[in-house]
Amino acid sequence: MKLKCVNCAETYPPIMIYSCNKCDGILEVFYEKKDLNDLNKEHLEMNKVNTMWRYSDRLSIGDDDNIISLYEGGTPLHFSKRYKSELNFFKGELYFKDETVNPTGSFKDRLVSVAISKAKEFGYNKIVCASSGNAGASAAAYAAKSGIDAVILAPQSTPKEKVIQILAYGATVLLVKGHYSNSYKLAKELSERHNLCNVSTTYLNPYGTDALKTVAFELNNQLKGEVPDYIFIPIGSGPLLKGVYQGYNELVQSLGNIGATMPKLIGVQAEGCAPIVSAFENNKEVVTAWGESNTIASGISDPLIGYEKDGTYTLKLIRDSKGSAVSVTDEEIKKAMRDLSQFEGIFAEPTGAASLAGFRKLCEKGAINSSSRVACLITGHGFKDMKIYQEMENGLHYINDISDLNAFL
Numbered sequence: 334m335k336l337k338c339v340n341c342a343e344t345y346p347p348i349m350i351y352s353c354n355k356c357d358g359i360l361e362v363f364y365e366k367k368d369l370n371d372l373n374k375e376h377l378e379m380n381k382v383n384t385m386w387r388y389s390d391r392l393s394i395g396d397d398d399n400i401i402s403l404y405e406g407g408t409p410l411h412f413s414k415r416y417k418s419e420l421n422f423f424k425g426e427l428y429f430k431d432e433t434v435n436p437t438g439s440f441k442d443r444l445v446s447v448a449i450s451k452a453k454e455f456g457y458n459k460i461v462c463a464s465s466g467n468a469g470a471s472a473a474a475y476a477a478k479s480g481i482d483a484v485i486l487a488p489q490s491t492p493k494e495k496v497i498q499i500l501a502y503g504a505t506v507l508l509v510k511g512h513y514s515n516s517y518k519l520a521k522e523l524s525e526r527h528n529l530c531n532v533s534t535t536y537l538n539p540y541g542t543d544a545l546k547t548v549a550f551e552l553n554n555q556l557k558g559e560v561p562d563y564i565f566i567p568i569g570s571g572p573l574l575k576g577v578y579q580g581y582n583e584l585v586q587s588l589g590n591i592g593a594t595m596p597k598l599i600g601v602q603a604e605g606c607a608p609i610v611s612a613f614e615n616n617k618e619v620v621t622a623w624g625e626s627n628t629i630a631s632g633i634s635d636p637l638i639g640y641e642k643d644g645t646y647t648l649k650l651i652r653d654s655k656g657s658a659v660s661v662t663d664e665e666i667k668k669a670m671r672d673l674s675q676f677e678g679i680f681a682e683p684t685g686a687a688s689l690a691g692f693r694k695l696c697e698k699g700a701i702n703s704s705s706r707v708a709c710l711i712t713g714h715g716f717k718d719m720k721i722y723q724e725m726e727n728g729l730h731y732i733n734d735i736s737d738l739n740a741f742l
């Protein structure tokens with residue numbers, strides 16, 4: 334195993350380094366082919382059999398004793414019936430990969446579990462994480478589990494449920510003025526000046542982002558090797574999309590052409606913050622930063638200021654997969670949230686439902702063949718941001734006594 338620059342292909346031994354020394358490019362964990370052999374560890378502790386650690390042979394932690402786990406991954410795949418029958422124009426298969434059931438309520442747990450295990454392995458006793466809320470909650474929880482101090486930087490606009498969750502795990506929280514990129518910049522500063530391990534969940538931490546490929550391994554297993562035609566993924570800078578790409582790529586490599594192929598990956602952003610979609614639609618090679626971000630989808634409200642290259646890399650992977658990028662309005666996200674909870678019993682935060690909103694939008698545009706196999710990643714739990722649900726029309730009534738009850742009946 335080594336680290337490899339996605340830009341100039343320079344390699345490094347597995348040390349804690351956040352970008353290529355030569356060209357500042359993104360680093361990823363690179364496994365020699367011999368590392369890709371068996372998918373299942375026989376000697377895995379019982380509790381971890383149904384987690385992402387069943388793929389620990391393909392994760393970067395050398396010694397199982399260094400794994401900091403709250404039992405992340407191994408998330409369910411729902412087969413949609415009611416929502417799909419609502420979409421009478423869609424005859425195919427629709428699945429929801431439910432990442433809301435991760436230990437702290439989002440897929441970020443996969444990334445952070447490996448990033449903090451690695452921090453521990455490298456001997457750090459403090460981590461820093463810039464976050465729109467979910468990565469911070471993960472970082473705080475795994476730091477607590479491992480006895481490492483955590484400093485979390487998040488925008489002042491972060492939903493209060495997320496801030497409370499981070500504080501509950503005992504982390505120090507710095508609420509930073511302005512958009513996510515400000516928090517990102519300050520976290521980098523703190524990491525460099527005081528030697529804190531940076532577990533921010535952009536492409537900074539190669540070990541962390543590498544863990545997200547387990548989403549693809551699980552999907553492939555749950556679908557018994559049938560590859561979805563499309564996978565819809567909410568994207569900020571895009572490590573989750575990269576993870577899915579990487580996972581299928583490793584499956585293609587190890588299974589050869591008898592096995593997996595690459596699904597078309599669809600990156601979904603909010604109309605109020607859509608730097609990658611904008612570059613995609615304008616046929617650009619390079620992503621430029623977004624100005625004012627304005628959306629209820631806090632988890633993907635990332636203008637990419639100062640790390641536009643992350644967006645450019647994600648865009649490249651979308652195109653390599655022959656996928657596309659689509660933006661959705663806040664109204665479309667709200668509808669997807671309501672539909673997911675009321676037709677499928679899945680309670681998602683706005684960002685978590687954005688994938689479904691993107692699927693619906695492309696369906697209605699006629700861009701999705703109606704007999705396709707489609708998976709939407711539902712990335713974050715509804716408990717994390719409940720304001721929008723509170724504002725929705727609902728079945729709430731106040732009852733003072735029996736006469737109110739009679740009137741209601």
Ligand SMILES: *Cc1c(COP(=O)(O)O)cnc(C)c1O
Binds near residue numbers: 573633684714
């Ligand atoms: C972080 C996050 C995303 C975006 O993921 P990236 O891969 O970091 O761009 C999507 N959904 C939720 C709920 C998130 O917390």
Ligand SMILES: [Zn+2]
Binds near residue numbers: 338340354357
């Ligand atoms: Zn490089």
